[in-house]
Amino acid sequence: MALAQPARGETYARQFEVTSQSYLGYAQFTVSYNTPASAVVGANLTLSAVVTVNDLTGAENDVRDYVLLVILFCDNHSVNSSQGSPTPTQRYLYPGAFWGPLNFSIPLTEEDTGLSPGDTANASVTLRLITDVSYDSPGYRLSGYAPVFGDGSTFVLIRDPGTQQAASMGAIAHGVPLMPSLLVACGVVLLALSNKMPRSRVKSRGEIA
Numbered sequence: 001m002a003l004a005q006p007a008r009g010e011t012y013a014r015q016f017e018v019t020s021q022s023y024l025g026y027a028q029f030t031v032s033y034n035t036p037a038s039a040v041v042g043a044n045l046t047l048s049a050v051v052t053v054n055d056l057t058g059a060e061n062d063v064r065d066y067v068l069l070v071i072l073f074c075d076n077h078s079v080n081s082s083q084g085s086p087t088p089t090q091r092y093l094y095p096g097a098f099w100g101p102l103n104f105s106i107p108l109t110e111e112d113t114g115l116s117p118g119d120t121a122n123a124s125v126t127l128r129l130i131t132d133v134s135y136d137s138p139g140y141r142l143s144g145y146a147p148v149f150g151d152g153s154t155f156v157l158i159r160d161p162g163t164q165q166a167a168s169m170g171a172i173a174h175g176v177p178l179m180p181s182l183l184v185a186c187g188v189v190l191l192a193l194s195n196k197m198p199r200s201r202v203k204s205r206g207e208i209a
Helices: 180-191
Strands: 004-007 010-012 014-022 025-034 038-040 044-056 060-074 077-084 098-107 120-137 142-159 200-205
Touching: 010 025, 010 044, 014 120, 014 142, 025 060, 025 120, 025 142, 044 060, 044 120, 060 098, 060 142, 077 098
Parallel strands: 038 142
Antiparallel strands: 004 010, 014 025, 014 200, 025 044, 044 098, 060 077, 060 120, 120 142
């Protein structure tokens, strides 16, 4: 697999595509990211990512609102972090545009991972891209926003050496001001991550089987 090099010379070992096809047009995004092979309780899980707008066709003009969620699932526990488009003046994304690099740092505690000293767990890390694509179709007399989202996952070995720092972050959700149209989608993500929008498809490359 060819490694993605989308921005600032950084190389990303993993990536997945999110696509959407409808009578309004076609949208394609690529999320490229790096995750560590392992992490320890008492430290932070760090990863980086960049989102590329590969294509928008037909009546689809640009991407107005966008959020990238990172969710760690470990031993029936979960913890998450997110970053979103700037507000109140959003930076519109057009075909060929990059968003990132985005750096995430998630503190790992025994409370959030469910691990005890000496435990190890193969935790899953899911990246979820949520976007609103604006469209304007005079032929159909339609204009507005169409939600497009999808996700990719990998695994990280989490170990609890029993030296956790005295800090408990709880379920982390960094303060990102989300657009109203994205709030419902974020709720869907956290409640039922496996559900996919009918008009979105995801293809992953470089994932761990």
